Amino acid sequence: MLDIASLKKSFLNDLQAITNLSQLQQLRVKYLGKRGLVTSELKDLSAVLPELRPTYGKIINEIKNFIIDEINKREDVLKKEEYEKRTLSEAIDITLPGKFTPFGREHPVHAILSEITSIFTSMGFEVAEGPEVELDYYNFEALNMPKDHPARDMQDTFYISDEVILRTHTSPVQIRVMEKMKPPLKIVAPGKVYRCDADISHTPMFHQVEGFMVDTDIAFSDLKGILESFIHSVFGGDTPVRFRPSFFPFTEPSAEVDIGCFSCSGKGCRICKNTGWLEILGAGMINPRVFEMVGYDPEMYSGFAFGMGVERIAMLKYSIDDIRLFFENDLRFLRQF
Helix, strand or coil: HHHHHHHHHHHHHHCCCCCCCCHHHHHHHHHHHHCHHHHHHHHHHCCCCCCCHHHHHHHHHHHHHHHHHHHHHHHHHHHHHHHHHHHHHHHCCCCCCCCCCCCCCCCHHHHHHHHHHHHHHCCEEEEEECCCEHHHHHHCHHHHHHHHCHHHHHCCCEECCEEECCCCCCCCCHHHHHHCCCCEEEEEEEEEEECCCCCCCCEHHHEEEEEEEEEECCCCCHHHHHHHHHHHHHHHHCCCCEEEEEEECCEEEEEEEEEEEEECCCCCCCCCCCEECCCEEEEEEEEEHHHHHHCCCCCCCEEEEEEEEEHHHHHHHCCCCCHHHHCCCCCHHHHCC
């Protein structure tokens, strides 16, 4: 009986030292677990004299219920304290200024590239892509530029080996597509190109869009109509357009396409070098020798091709005089777009 009486006193001393729910759970196991002190006393009832057993059992059960009630009360208190601590630690000071996360925007070059591609796809062109590390054959030879052709000097090439290069234009896509597909074809090929050149109007890497159309009855007038429609979509319907004779080994006849200078309205200024015109792209009718390289009958098929620098279009549209600004990652410049 003395042991049972001291059990309550021992529990109260232990309970007073409890400061968190984990300790309270350990206390519960100590007294009420399978091998707990109160549980052990209940198991020992069989050893008590029969006439003392009811009194002894009543006292143990009273202590057990007392311990259960006290543990539950302390648990409620500790849970409330922990909740208040957590709430206080997670509280938000609504008087503090909020954190501003700036929105990202499309890079001006990518925006113009998307616009160009979208204009041509709305005309029925399909988009095709090709490798940036290209074979000399597709980049030059199949486009009517054999090893000794002087036109190769017009393109400062990055050579990986004698036969492998970084493509200097997206025109190799034209050859790859025509090798795999038969006319009619209406393709636009956007992508990165590489040339060993760097100044205010050239970078070692830039973007081009090649386009071509092949069928049995394609004329220069088709090329003229499509390019005029494209230019008016980008620069406005009042933009003057002219086709000026030029030379490209993969087109014949060939032309440079100019637009009227938007700065001086054709009167002549520093931007247009006093000509009143700004060069924008090159184009022409596909050379019959190119058709022969891909197995097309030049007597049956005709077609046109054109190519433009995306950065060039962006510079003209946004009146930018240094191409390097696109790649310097100056947020003051980029935020304008």
